[in-house]
Amino acid sequence: MSFDEVVLIIVAGLSVFGLGRVLIGPTVWDRMIGFTLFSSKVIVMAVLIGMIIDRSFMVDVGLIYGVLGFIGTIMISRFIERRGDI
């Protein structure tokens, strides 16, 4: 159990708590916070996995996930703000 794997497990645990907010969140915007929290943890986990297996393609996975998560968040918040007609 090297240091990187311990950090990976801790970040995985934290991301589950981020998803907890998605479940509990009274308003839909709380759920979106939970999602952005979760996606930032996923990026860190992807990079950590890339460090552990020493392959650099995992960093690209984190990058693409970050971009798609950002676009998703922007579109969802626009959808809610305009009540359906984007």
Next chain:
Amino acid sequence: MAQIVEWIANIIIVIGLIFMTLGVFGVYRFKDFFSRILVSAKVDTVGFITIMLGLMMKHGFDFFTGKLLLVLALYVITNPIATHAITRSAHISGYRIKKER
């Protein structure tokens, strides 16, 4: 020398983890949406930046670290915009803080 750099990088990563834990804890602690998103946006981003800097230090100077810098730059730019968009949609849709009587 490499041992010392490795040790410093590990400490930086631990600090980043502490910030991330505070970010997640902050999302549960606050009762209102706006204070919740303030904490999660700021503290979580600081945690992310610190962990990434620790990883970059740990991995030395090569192509991998360049990609890490790209991911870091992307996240630092997009996260504030995303949280702003969420808060804006909340504010425009009429979500207001209930005054505690």
